[in-house]
Amino acid sequence: MTVTDKLEEADQKRLKIRKKVVDRWRALKPWQRWLFVAAGVFVLYALPDNRFPASFIRTDFSEGGASWSGVLFLCAVYALVAIGLNVVIGLAGLLDLGYVGFFAIGAYSVALFGSLDSPVVKALQAKFNLGSEWAVAWAICIPIAIAFTMLSGVLLGWPTLRLRGDYLAIVTMGFGEIIRIIARNSDFTNATLGINNIPGPEGPASMDNVIFRVIDPTPWYWMALTVVLLLVVAVRRLEHSRVGRAWAAVREDEDAAAIMGVHGFRFKLWAFAIGAALGGMSGVLFASRQGYIDPSNFSLVLSITFVAMVVIGGSGNMMGVALGAVLLTYLPERFRDFIDWRPFMVGVALVVVMVLKPTGLIPSRRRARELRDRAEEAEAVNV
Amino acid sequence: MNFDALFSQLGQHTIDGLSKGAIYALVALGYTLVYGVLRLINFAHSEVFMVGTFAVLGAWTVMGANAEDGLGMVLVYVAVALVVAALASGGVALAVERIAYRPLRKKNAPSLVFLITAIGVSTVLMETFGYVLDRGFSAFAPGTWNGFGRPFGRVIAGMPTVVQNKTVLDLGIFTISNRQLIVILGAVAMMLALDLFINRTRLGRGVRAVAQDPDTAALMGVNKDRVIMLIFVLGGAMAGGAAVLYGLKLGNTVFDVGFLIGIKAFTAAVLGGIGNLRGALLGGLLLGVIEVYGATLTKSSWEDVWAFGVLVIVLMFRPTGLLGESLGRARA
Numbered sequence: 001m002t003v004t005d006k007l008e009e010a011d012q013k014r015l016k017i018r019k020k021v022v023d024r025w026r027a028l029k030p031w032q033r034w035l036f037v038a039a040g041v042f043v044l045y046a047l048p049d050n051r052f053p054a055s056f057i058r059t060d061f062s063e064g065g066a067s068w069s070g071v072l073f074l075c076a077v078y079a080l081v082a083i084g085l086n087v088v089i090g091l092a093g094l095l096d097l098g099y100v101g102f103f104a105i106g107a108y109s110v111a112l113f114g115s116l117d118s119p120v121v122k123a124l125q126a127k128f129n130l131g132s133e134w135a136v137a138w139a140i141c142i143p144i145a146i147a148f149t150m151l152s153g154v155l156l157g158w159p160t161l162r163l164r165g166d167y168l169a170i171v172t173m174g175f176g177e178i179i180r181i182i183a184r185n186s187d188f189t190n191a192t193l194g195i196n197n198i199p200g201p202e203g204p205a206s207m208d209n210v211i212f213r214v215i216d217p218t219p220w221y222w223m224a225l226t227v228v229l230l231l232v233v234a235v236r237r238l239e240h241s242r243v244g245r246a247w248a249a250v251r252e253d254e255d256a257a258a259i260m261g262v263h264g265f266r267f268k269l270w271a272f273a274i275g276a277a278l279g280g281m282s283g284v285l286f287a288s289r290q291g292y293i294d295p296s297n298f299s300l301v302l303s304i305t306f307v308a309m310v311v312i313g314g315s316g317n318m319m320g321v322a323l324g325a326v327l328l329t330y331l332p333e334r335f336r337d338f339i340d341w342r343p344f345m346v347g348v349a350l351v352v353v354m355v356l357k358p359t360g361l362i363p364s365r366r367r368a369r370e371l372r373d374r375a376e377e378a379e380a381v382n383v
Numbered sequence: 384m385n386f387d388a389l390f391s392q393l394g395q396h397t398i399d400g401l402s403k404g405a406i407y408a409l410v411a412l413g414y415t416l417v418y419g420v421l422r423l424i425n426f427a428h429s430e431v432f433m434v435g436t437f438a439v440l441g442a443w444t445v446m447g448a449n450a451e452d453g454l455g456m457v458l459v460y461v462a463v464a465l466v467v468a469a470l471a472s473g474g475v476a477l478a479v480e481r482i483a484y485r486p487l488r489k490k491n492a493p494s495l496v497f498l499i500t501a502i503g504v505s506t507v508l509m510e511t512f513g514y515v516l517d518r519g520f521s522a523f524a525p526g527t528w529n530g531f532g533r534p535f536g537r538v539i540a541g542m543p544t545v546v547q548n549k550t551v552l553d554l555g556i557f558t559i560s561n562r563q564l565i566v567i568l569g570a571v572a573m574m575l576a577l578d579l580f581i582n583r584t585r586l587g588r589g590v591r592a593v594a595q596d597p598d599t600a601a602l603m604g605v606n607k608d609r610v611i612m613l614i615f616v617l618g619g620a621m622a623g624g625a626a627v628l629y630g631l632k633l634g635n636t637v638f639d640v641g642f643l644i645g646i647k648a649f650t651a652a653v654l655g656g657i658g659n660l661r662g663a664l665l666g667g668l669l670l671g672v673i674e675v676y677g678a679t680l681t682k683s684s685w686e687d688v689w690a691f692g693v694l695v696i697v698l699m700f701r702p703t704g705l706l707g708e709s710l711g712r713a714r715a
Binding site: 185369 | 503644650
């Protein structure tokens, strides 16, 4: 047990430091806080720049590394995934193991409607005599994707949300697999071949693009970061609204919430739909930047990695889950030599974090209190 | 929908489905036992099965098993594989309980935490066989380990053939091969043994008591922790048995072999009523048959969709499964 004791000790130290930082932050005046936030946002936007100090954090400082702003873009996309999944797992307390299904639906929506190569676009061209250059514009693909993902979230949630927690996990996992199997075996998704020429804001990748060029992904990163920041604010507002309070109530005690007049099922369905929409949005970003997707992009391992991001970061806390997503995306790219170890390390990290610190790296205060209550109940029973 | 293909060969498809479902049923027992006592879905059980298949691979390779060796030797191979796989799987299941679940149980963690820990454990086990033992290990110490002398891990590894596939029974409407016969009979025999153990022995009574009411059982002098260890070992041993049958029938394994079988077995357990031993048998056989029928009706690549679809429908209309859940109360 000595190893675990030492880890616990280190954790206590970390908590003390954290408390000091938090106290200092609380003592600041509002305008000072805003200044800090603005500086933080500026740093985020400046990260891909060559003049940015601390070049050791870059992934491409040595030969053969991944493009640094490409990695940053991926971090932003997965942070958005984690924030969406956090709505489902962290706020509403529903374990969704098939989140990759929504990610895939978002990605396939933009691919099927926006790409000239997609069978759907070709069928529409033939049906309505639209000419071979017609496809749905990228900006219109986004609401289509969001509508499809929200719809699929509701369709999945409607029959399954009445199930107990662990059954729900299995059924959602099945959903993720079914989406992948459908994409792999259907003609309208080009089966295993996947879909090429997925458009971005300026249409499909080409040399004529002014901003979203093929070589430098920095504008992609800026766009994804902007989307993430906007949606973080939106989700934060949601969390502190009536809906957010209802989620907390349902999560902590569904029966008590029902007695107080909170319609649990309806709010759970909302959580599913909103979480799904965020997942779909990240899928759109992912597919547009890739320009090419096939069913193997959406494996179950990815789904489990998404859950790991949320749980390791600290489910319920948006900073936490974003940190979890960034760590799990960035670390394997930075330490490329160990990339084959990634799933193994993710597994070990999941077990260690769960056993030692079930609330994650940056826990949400409210979730931490819930867990402490349960532990005290256990002690009372086991005396 | 290809109804012709289904109904012209209905008997044959049923036999194929039963031999497929028998393995699901054995793995499903592990989920059912643990769920019946702890109300916990042991997600890592699929990897317990996977470890069993590698134990079988190891045992047969080391013994140089060969289908030409005559019936006596084949029986020896199967018996040794059974022991080795049961020990390996039971041991892994026990280790998972001690390392991952026990600390959480002491903290009365919510079931979500258990589930995520289990996912972590199964990832670790999967990667241990898919990467660490295969390439990761040889990167540290080259030449010390050659993976039973054949490639294994990420790629599908073939096992030595122990039973040559041949038809032993031809009834016109269907034929049964010797492999299918062994799988179905073996699975049923193991299920019967477990059923007798739980319902007729002293230890089995302890298991039922803890499943019914842990606190009262503790007052009556049943050691709860020991019962929990016992069910993990029993479930693991059954998964080991399933691994031997799987090895006989399909003769290969890969690091993520457990994943789909685990999901299917869980589906089978839920279908029959999780926590109910006979429900696991019924659910497993039924699921195997449904899958084969579904694959014949559409395409074989859609069989997983059928399995998941059936799971969702069953959960919607009969959340406690066909025979109802409960290990403790059910006499059946």
